[in-house]
Amino acid sequence: MAEQVKIAIDLMGGENSPNKTLEGADLFLSRNKNIKDLKFYFFGDENIIQEKLKKYKNLNNNYKIFNTEIIVSDELSPISALKKGKDSSMWKSIQAQIDHKADITLSAGNTGVLLVMSKMILKTLENVDKPALAGLWPNEKNMNVVLDLGANIDCSEKNLIDFSEMGSALFKSIFPDDTPKVSLLNIGLEEMKGTELLKTTFLKLKEISKLGDFKFNGYIEGNQITKGESNVIVTDGFTGNVALKTAEGTANFLTQTLKKSLSENLLSKISVIFSYFAMKKFKERLDPRKYNGAIFLGLNGPVVKSHGGTDALGFSYSIELCYKIAKGKLIEKIKNNLGHIKSLNDKGQY
Amino acid sequence: MAEQVKIAIDLMGGENSPNKTLEGADLFLSRNKNIKDLKFYFFGDENIIQEKLKKYKNLNNNYKIFNTEIIVSDELSPISALKKGKDSSMWKSIQAQIDHKADITLSAGNTGVLLVMSKMILKTLENVDKPALAGLWPNEKNMNVVLDLGANIDCSEKNLIDFSEMGSALFKSIFPDDTPKVSLLNIGLEEMKGTELLKTTFLKLKEISKLGDFKFNGYIEGNQITKGESNVIVTDGFTGNVALKTAEGTANFLTQTLKKSLSENLLSKISVIFSYFAMKKFKERLDPRKYNGAIFLGLNGPVVKSHGGTDALGFSYSIELCYKIAKGKLIEKIKNNLGHIKSLNDKGQY
Numbered sequence: 205m206a207e208q209v210k211i212a213i214d215l216m217g218g219e220n221s222p223n224k225t226l227e228g229a230d231l232f233l234s235r236n237k238n239i240k241d242l243k244f245y246f247f248g249d250e251n252i253i254q255e256k257l258k259k260y261k262n263l264n265n266n267y268k269i270f271n272t273e274i275i276v277s278d279e280l281s282p283i284s285a286l287k288k289g290k291d292s293s294m295w296k297s298i299q300a301q302i303d304h305k306a307d308i309t310l311s312a313g314n315t316g317v318l319l320v321m322s323k324m325i326l327k328t329l330e331n332v333d334k335p336a337l338a339g340l341w342p343n344e345k346n347m348n349v350v351l352d353l354g355a356n357i358d359c360s361e362k363n364l365i366d367f368s369e370m371g372s373a374l375f376k377s378i379f380p381d382d383t384p385k386v387s388l389l390n391i392g393l394e395e396m397k398g399t400e401l402l403k404t405t406f407l408k409l410k411e412i413s414k415l416g417d418f419k420f421n422g423y424i425e426g427n428q429i430t431k432g433e434s435n436v437i438v439t440d441g442f443t444g445n446v447a448l449k450t451a452e453g454t455a456n457f458l459t460q461t462l463k464k465s466l467s468e469n470l471l472s473k474i475s476v477i478f479s480y481f482a483m484k485k486f487k488e489r490l491d492p493r494k495y496n497g498a499i500f501l502g503l504n505g506p507v508v509k510s511h512g513g514t515d516a517l518g519f520s521y522s523i524e525l526c527y528k529i530a531k532g533k534l535i536e537k538i539k540n541n542l543g544h545i546k547s548l549n550d551k552g553q554y
Numbered sequence: 555m556a557e558q559v560k561i562a563i564d565l566m567g568g569e570n571s572p573n574k575t576l577e578g579a580d581l582f583l584s585r586n587k588n589i590k591d592l593k594f595y596f597f598g599d600e601n602i603i604q605e606k607l608k609k610y611k612n613l614n615n616n617y618k619i620f621n622t623e624i625i626v627s628d629e630l631s632p633i634s635a636l637k638k639g640k641d642s643s644m645w646k647s648i649q650a651q652i653d654h655k656a657d658i659t660l661s662a663g664n665t666g667v668l669l670v671m672s673k674m675i676l677k678t679l680e681n682v683d684k685p686a687l688a689g690l691w692p693n694e695k696n697m698n699v700v701l702d703l704g705a706n707i708d709c710s711e712k713n714l715i716d717f718s719e720m721g722s723a724l725f726k727s728i729f730p731d732d733t734p735k736v737s738l739l740n741i742g743l744e745e746m747k748g749t750e751l752l753k754t755t756f757l758k759l760k761e762i763s764k765l766g767d768f769k770f771n772g773y774i775e776g777n778q779i780t781k782g783e784s785n786v787i788v789t790d791g792f793t794g795n796v797a798l799k800t801a802e803g804t805a806n807f808l809t810q811t812l813k814k815s816l817s818e819n820l821l822s823k824i825s826v827i828f829s830y831f832a833m834k835k836f837k838e839r840l841d842p843r844k845y846n847g848a849i850f851l852g853l854n855g856p857v858v859k860s861h862g863g864t865d866a867l868g869f870s871y872s873i874e875l876c877y878k879i880a881k882g883k884l885i886e887k888i889k890n891n892l893g894h895i896k897s898l899n900d901k902g903q904y
Contacts, residue, residue: 344807354741357749391704391795399707399792426799430807439796442749445741446793447800449776454804457694457780458840462812465836466829479816479829486815490808 208241209530211523212306214297215248216275217313218512218519222248225312226256226263228519232527233262235520242527245300247272247293272296278314278512285317286324294318298325301505307530310497310522312510319355319500326503329538331546334359335502336367337441337509338374339448340495340525345432349375349384353498354445364388364405364438365412369541370501371436372418377532378525382435386413387424389439389447397423415544455490493518497525506534558591559880561873562656564647565598566625567663568862568869572598575662576606576613578869582877583612585870592877595650597622597643622646628664628862635667636674644668648675651855657880660847660872662860669705669850669859676853679888681896684709685852686717687791687859688724689798690845690875695782699725699734703848704795714738714755714788715762719891720851721786722768727882728875729785736763737774737784739793747773765894805840843868847875856884 213229215222229244243266246253250271257263274292276285289295294313298321300306311318319335328335338351349371356363372384388406390398395406406423413420421434426447429437439447467473488494496518500507506529510522563579565572579594593616596603600621607613624642626635639645644663648671650656661668669685678685688701699721706713722734738756740748745756756772763770771784776797779787789797817823838844846868850857856879860872 342807344810357741389796391707391792391799426796426801427803427806429800430803442741443793443796446739446776446789447796449741450779450797450800451776451804453777453780454801455808456777457692458805458808460694461839462836465832465839468832468835471829471831479821481821482815482818485818486812489811489815 208243209527210243210245210304210306211526211530212245212297212300212304212309213247213523214293214309214311214313215246215253216272216293217311217318218510218514219312220515221312222253222256224514224516224519226253226260227516228523229267230260230262231516231520232523233266236524239527242266243268245270245297245304245306247297247300249273270296270300276313276317280314280317282317282320285314286320289317289321295321295325298322298505298507301326308506308508308526310508310510310526312512312514312519312522314512315498315509318507318509322500322503322507326505326507329502329504329542331542332366332370332502334363334366335500336363336370338371338499338501340497341429341437341451342490342495343430343432346379347495348429348432348435348437350429350437350439350444350448351501352439352441352444353448354441355500356441358442359401359440361401361405361408364401364440365408365545366502366542367438368409368412368436369417369545370538371438373537373541374499374501374529374534375435377534377537378528379435380532384418384436385421385434386418386436386438387421387434389426389429389437389443390423391425393423393425395422412545412548415548417541417544452492455492494521497522499525499529501538504535506530558593559877560593560595560654560656560658561876561880562595562647562650562654562659563597563873564643564659564661564663565596565603566622566643567661567668568860568864569662570865571662572603572606574864574866574869576603576610577866578873579617580610580612581866581870582873583616586874586877589877592616593618595620595647595654595656597647597650599623620646620650626663626667630664630667632667632670635664636670639667639671645671645675648672648855648857651676658856658858658876660858660860660876662862662864662869662872664862665848665859668857672850672853672857676855676857679852679854679892681892682716682720682852684713684716685850686713686720688721688849688851690847691779691787691798691801692840692845693780693782696729697845698779698782698785698787700779700787700789700794700798701851702789702791702794703798704791705850706791708792709751709790711751711755711758714751714790715758715895716852716892717788718759718762718786719767719895720888721788723887723891724849724851724879724884725785727884727887728878730882732785734768734786735771735784736768736786736788737771739776739779739787739789739797740773741775743773743775745772762895762898765898767891767894802842805842844871847872849875849879851888854885856880
């Protein structure tokens with residue numbers, strides 16, 4: 205029998221939880237009826253959960269409930285959350301990786317608190333200075349990994365190199381058959397473009413790519429991210445966060461303008477009938493809920509942050525991401541990649 | 555009689571020039587038949603131009619040709635362009651602001667060379683350390699100014715403050731009736747978010763906005779740029795360039811995915827007939843050619859860079875931008891705004 209995958213879920217974080225978190229778990233199972241090796245560790249208020257569970261037919265014998273009474277609210281600062289947070293569903297769901305050998309943790313709660321708690325409980329991996337926040341972007345071919353999305357405003361050369369190795373490990377754990385292609389986000393493609401930091405990192409990545417963990421595609425500009433030629437886009441947390449949010453804003457603006465145009469006159473309203481299925485497909489292809497889930501990389505265990513405002517469908521996709529990451533042995537792959545760098549380092553070769 | 559507006563145009567720069575540049579000038583005039591106070595100063599190969607001019611009915615008695623034989627090609631580095639560049643259409647069209655009292659210069663040629671030549675000929679304004687590159691973005695209400703888009707990778711607090719004042723002057727010269735609202739691009743809205751540089755600039759801008767040149771809206775995140783709540787988005791050239799290109803890439807990706815979806819089956823193809831006018835309106839509203847033209851700010855004269863790959867329609871809109879900027883007395887407004895800061899500075903108040 206295959207090893208069991210144990211996903212610890214903070215059922216209480218995010219808007220409209222635990223409704224959406226439980227429904228999300230049920231939705232995930234109904235989409236993946238062939239998955240038999242999964243066990244959920246649910247953290248939250250047992251009374252509420254037991255009552256709600258009756259509705260979800262796919263949830264039976266494949267979960268265990270751990271009763272917690274405290275919820276980390278979105279308004280709390282990390283400091284005040286930590287004061288009484290050790291009994292919270294969030295804390296316990298991370299702690300489950302140690303106490304109950306959970307493979308991965310998922311929460312839709314407060315990002316800052318989740319990051320601080322994760323660092324405290326799981327600790328940063330040896331040789332990693334700064335954990336990063338990675339996300340998935342849709343592209344013309346499939347999807348790619350972008351990091352850092354905001355955990356680290358200032359990054360060093362070492363950070364960007366670690367991000368390249370960790371991002372490659374993440375991509376490889378989700379898409380086992382592909383060799384990750386890494387690019388550095390810059391404002392031009394020529395070798396001498398950009399900041400001094402990018403120029404020296406460029407040269408080092410060229411060397412390090414010879415280790416074979418990834419192919420280095422050089423620089424990439426913002427307008428090429430969605431082309432799908434590179435799978436891992438590396439940048440500092442400030443730039444990554446601006447790029448991510450600008451892309452979100454642009455996508456919203458376009459779809460809203462389109463909607464408005466199509467509801468303007470009778471003819472265009474009729475067209476909506478004929479284009480219904482095509483539009484549905486278009487929306488499904490780019491539905492942000494499908495790419496829901498940011499991954500903390502660089503800790504001794506994987507933690508995934510679901511968007512707080514997403515719904516059950518969005519939450520079900522972050523469970524799917526967790527399942528893939530756990531099956532793909534992400535942490536093993538990260539340790540392996542970082543070990544390559546360390547051995548270069550020990551030989552004084554970089 | 556109103557003062558004449560003299561626009562110096564490098565006819566030879568960019569793809570498919572001078573065809574598109576001349577056709578663009580003709581298109582602009584055909585859209586604006588009421589404009590009688592405009593004179594074009596055309597710089598390029600007179601023989602070619604004279605021959606082509608026969609086609610364009612709106613161009614008569616409203617232009618003057620200055621013969622130049624050298625073209626700055628897109629492949630040239632600034633250094634090699636400058637060697638033989640002083641006889642080029644690009645150089646002469648900038649020099650026209652001095653030699654022939656042209657009000658503004660427009661070129662679709664090599665951006666780097668245009669920036670270097672503009673600085674050499676027009677010189678940087680007193681008290682400005684770094685000229686900036688500003689662009690126009692469509693938003694839900696109309697359009698806004700974003701700067702810097704890539705002229706300066708590293709920016710100081712003073713640079714960002716200058717950009718705020720210059721960007722406000724630009725907005726005001728295009729939209730005389732509105733008070734510019736300035737925002738600093740950041741990765742969160744709270745006062746203590748972001749880099750140290752942003753935090754100190756935030757506090758200074760709060761003070762400086764009391765001078766009345768603009769209203770300071772605080773921080774803005776990437777997903778709010780297209781909301782239209784702020785008119786002038788200020789950032790360093792690295793972040794601005796990444797944001798601009800990421801927005802372009804996202805927009806292209808979405809429209810291509812939409813196109814593909816709509817051509818997938820018979821029903822959706824039929825829908826295209828009914829949605830034709832709505833889609834046309836949608837495309838027109840967001841047509842990047844309408845926002846064509848980046849403006850160099852901080853020199854003793856305005857220079858506009860048209861996208862090299864645009865067509866005649868795109869070029870006609872950059873002429874429209876030039877006309878508005880010249881009528882709006884951009885340089886006067888910039889000097890006025892920067893003067894306010896200088897007087898604060900002299901009093902030691904910032």
